[in-house]
Amino acid sequence: MKLLVAIKRTIDYNVKVRVNADNTDVELTNVKMAMNPFCEIAVEEAVRIKESGVADEIVVVSAGPKQTQETLRTALAMGADRGIHIETEMELQPLGVAKILKAVSESEEPGLVILGKQAIDDDSNQTGQMLAALLDWPQATFASNIVLSDQGAEVTREVDGGLETISINLPAVVTTDLRLNEPRYASLPNIMKAKKKPIEVKSPEDLDVDIKPRLIVLKVEEPAKRESGVMVESVAELISKLQNEAKVI
Amino acid sequence: MTVLIIAEHNNSELKRATLHSVTAARALAEEIHLLIAGHNAQEVVQSASIVSGVTKVLVADDIIYEHPLAENMTPLILSICENYKYVMATATTEGKNLMPRVAALLDVAQISDISGILDKETFQRPTYAGNVISTVKSIDSIKVITVRATAFDAAANNGGNAIIENISTTPDSGKSKFLRLDVSASERPELTSATTIVSGGRGMQSGENFVLIEAVADRLGAAIGASRAAVDAGFVPNDYQVGQTGKVVAPTLYLAIGISGAIQHLAGMKDSKVIAAINKDEEAPIFQIADYGLVADLFKALPEIAEELDKQGLSKT
Numbered sequence: 001m002k003l004l005v006a007i008k009r010t011i012d013y014n015v016k017v018r019v020n021a022d023n024t025d026v027e028l029t030n031v032k033m034a035m036n037p038f039c040e041i042a043v044e045e046a047v048r049i050k051e052s053g054v055a056d057e058i059v060v061v062s063a064g065p066k067q068t069q070e071t072l073r074t075a076l077a078m079g080a081d082r083g084i085h086i087e088t089e090m091e092l093q094p095l096g097v098a099k100i101l102k103a104v105s106e107s108e109e110p111g112l113v114i115l116g117k118q119a120i121d122d123d124s125n126q127t128g129q130m131l132a133a134l135l136d137w138p139q140a141t142f143a144s145n146i147v148l149s150d151q152g153a154e155v156t157r158e159v160d161g162g163l164e165t166i167s168i169n170l171p172a173v174v175t176t177d178l179r180l181n182e183p184r185y186a187s188l189p190n191i192m193k194a195k196k197k198p199i200e201v202k203s204p205e206d207l208d209v210d211i212k213p214r215l216i217v218l219k220v221e222e223p224a225k226r227e228s229g230v231m232v233e234s235v236a237e238l239i240s241k242l243q244n245e246a247k248v249i
Numbered sequence: 250m251t252v253l254i255i256a257e258h259n260n261s262e263l264k265r266a267t268l269h270s271v272t273a274a275r276a277l278a279e280e281i282h283l284l285i286a287g288h289n290a291q292e293v294v295q296s297a298s299i300v301s302g303v304t305k306v307l308v309a310d311d312i313i314y315e316h317p318l319a320e321n322m323t324p325l326i327l328s329i330c331e332n333y334k335y336v337m338a339t340a341t342t343e344g345k346n347l348m349p350r351v352a353a354l355l356d357v358a359q360i361s362d363i364s365g366i367l368d369k370e371t372f373q374r375p376t377y378a379g380n381v382i383s384t385v386k387s388i389d390s391i392k393v394i395t396v397r398a399t400a401f402d403a404a405a406n407n408g409g410n411a412i413i414e415n416i417s418t419t420p421d422s423g424k425s426k427f428l429r430l431d432v433s434a435s436e437r438p439e440l441t442s443a444t445t446i447v448s449g450g451r452g453m454q455s456g457e458n459f460v461l462i463e464a465v466a467d468r469l470g471a472a473i474g475a476s477r478a479a480v481d482a483g484f485v486p487n488d489y490q491v492g493q494t495g496k497v498v499a500p501t502l503y504l505a506i507g508i509s510g511a512i513q514h515l516a517g518m519k520d521s522k523v524i525a526a527i528n529k530d531e532e533a534p535i536f537q538i539a540d541y542g543l544v545a546d547l548f549k550a551l552p553e554i555a556e557e558l559d560k561q562g563l564s565k566t
Contacts, residue, residue, distance in 0.1 A: 016512070017377045026381060094349065095358050122383075123376050123493070124361045129319065129349035138320050138424035141346045144487075154428065158487060159342040160496070161439060162432040166318070168425045178494055179487050214358035218371065219384040226519055229540035235553040238525060238543050239561060246523045246540065248502040249445070249469060249563055 001055045001111035001148075001170075003046045005080065006101050006131075007039035007062045009071040010121045023219050026121075035071045038116025040078075041176040044183040045146065046114055047079035054148050057081050059108055063100050065089050069199055076194035077186035083199035084108075088211065090204070094122075096211030098130035103207035105135055110171060112153070117142050117175040128175035138168035142177040250369075251280035253307075253330060255322070255338040255347065258285065258293040260315060263300075265442050266339040268403035271302050273396045275404070276366040277335055280304050283411070286314040286325055298413055301405040311418040316427035317343055323350045324419040330355070333391065340395035341441075348395050357389035364400035378493035379516030398441065399499035399520045433488050440491065443472035445502045448491055448518070451478040452507020452528065452547055456485060461551040462506060468555055468564040474498065476514045492517035507547045510535030527551075 011017060011026070012034040018027045035043075046058045060075040062068045063086035072083035086100050105113060118125035132139035140146075140155035144163065147154040148170075157164045158177045186194070204211050232238045242249045252274040257264040267283070274281045283297045286309040297306045307329065313321045326347075330336050336351060338344035340362045352359040364382070365373030371386045372394070440446065447466040449459055459473070466473050474496075475489040491498055493516040503521035508514060510526070510533055518524070519538055526539035527550050536542040543550065558564045 011377075017380045019381060026377060093358060095353060095356075098353055120493075121377060123374075123378070124359070125345050126349035126352070126359050126361060129346065130353035130359075132319075133323065133350040133353035138422075139346070139350065140425075141319075142342060157342075157346075159430075160441065160488075162430055162488065164316075164430045165428040166425055167428055169423075177487075214389055215360065215385045215387055217383055217385055220376075220381050221384075223375070223379065223382050226524075226538040228537045229524075229542065231536070231542045231544070233543075235543065235545070235550050235557055238527075238541055239554065239557045239563070241541050242502065242523070242525060243561065243563065246502075248523045249558075 002057045002059065002108065003049060003055045004105060004108055004110035004113045005042050005046045005058060005060045005075065006113065006115045006127070007043065007060060007071060007075055008036045008116070008119045009033055009062065009064055009068050010036040010119050013037055013120055019220050019222050023221055025220060033067065035074050036116055036119045038118060038176055040183040041178070041180050042114040042116050043075045043078050043080060044181045045176060048181060049148060050079065059084060059110065061086070061101065061104050063088060063092055063097055072199055073194050074186065076197040077191045078184060082197055085199050085201045086204060086207065087201050088204050090211060091213050092211060093213045093215060094124050094126035094130055095214060097127050098134055099209040099211065100204060100207060101131045102134040103209055105131070112148070112170060113173045115173070115175050117177055128173050132173035138172045140166060140168050140172065141175045143174050144177050144179045146174060250278040250334045251282060251332065252278045252335040252337055253333040254281065254283050255326065255336070255344070256283045256285050256293070256297055257339060257341060257343050258287060258290060260287045260290040261292055263293045263296045265403055266341050266398050268300060268406060269398040269401045270337050270339045270396045271300055271404035272401040273363065273366060274335070274337055275302050277369055282307055284309070284326070286317065286322060288312050288315040294413060296406065298411040299407050299409045301408040303409050303411045305412045305414060308413060308415050309418050310415070313421045317347065318425050318427060319347045319350045320422040320424045321419070322347050323354065324422070326351050327354055328419055329416060330391065335392045335394060337394045337396060339398050344395045348393055352393035355391055355393065357391055357393055358387060359393045359395065360385060360387055361395050362397045363394055364397045375516070378513050379519070380512060397497065399497055433486065437466065438470070438472045440472045440474055440496050440498055443500050445469045445471035446474045446498060446500045447471045447504045447506065448474035448476065448508060449479055449484070449506050450476040450508030451482060453479060453484055456483065459485060461548070464555045465504070465551055467566050468558045470565040476508045476511070478511070505535050505539070506551065508535055509533045510538065
């Protein structure tokens, strides 16, 4: 089986994000970028599935500007076999990305597409579900466990209040949650090897998809700051304040 | 203009999460329809019909809707949604799973997790783990929206008098099947609906030490939460996690114990009415947003809190 993993390049999760001076976007100049953490989990899961012998090839795909290839190289160093870069400078939104991934899925014909459940920049949590819809494939979102067989997959999902297990036919789309696995660090030899792995570059026009943004961002701003309160000296004072001043117990 | 809200329920009870979407919908339209897709969900239909602001309850009853699989829910929603300007659900795991599938097949963008409504096509939503608020305008003819529950009050679950209408069901997709739900067994209130939450962080040092949190939570009738650090360290299961990658909560009182206050945690609880924090590090960022801060060793402070609550007659047990 072939696995397709879609990944996104985002601001590194350790960076403290700041809004730019004209409130149009966050500050991106000289900011460290990295693979979205949920996408790392997706790559790791694909590599583990291949290591278990169920899959024989991992194709990793990402859309974005030229630098996106660095993120694809990271995935190749983790164990993916080849990359596809859909190069564009245009602002990408989930529906446009889902259309790109649909076109790639139709030519690659994977048995399973794995994505992160959400990206830590726009926090949309949409692309995987949209891709499944456009392909008319089943979806298993927020996966914490995936068991693959020839007939299909049994996926355990992190839902509010517990764990839901569903079975889905293949081909299918799965999105990853935090507890699915702990991604590996790429070893130096593998980083060197990844430099020789092929990355095919295409444009959205090659795929004949409309990626025009549908949501217009009018403004970005920092949220209203919560005022800091008072320090208390003892547990007794804390309880008294909560009871008599805040009136919450 | 009419809003269609996809109700969340377990065939016996309408989830409170849905009531928050009703309030959001009232900012957009007078007519609010609630879709109850389920099986033998008469009680849910009855309680939905009296929710304040709901004008019509649409009922689709079939065994295939007993569990809300996105593959079966989506065709049902698509079969009726041409009548609506807005299709909405609360941004729970259920809403997040379902709504993008609907949006994609309508060829529209989804506006995720809205925290504010500025006008009929302009919305605010948190991005970058809540560090940024984006104002976005939707140019699509049908707006598919998920609603951040903590940003809108729950609509009153009485006083309404909606019409109830049965609608045609759609066939089983055959693509997916529900196998089982392992519910986290707990006598405590659910995190997202609790009025009081006691949360522990890395400072708890072990899962066993959460008994100290339990002792306080029992006395306050509170839910127990945790920071991602505590979950990653294996102290407690992931469904305890409060934060951008876990649950977003807004209780009346949030008691943060041994939690430093990483950005991603604050994103999940900073809308709480009152925040009290106990940490031995006086530099901990949590103190910058807490209404009440106490620098103390939590292993001494937690038993003292339990004792003080008993002494003051504030204990609920």
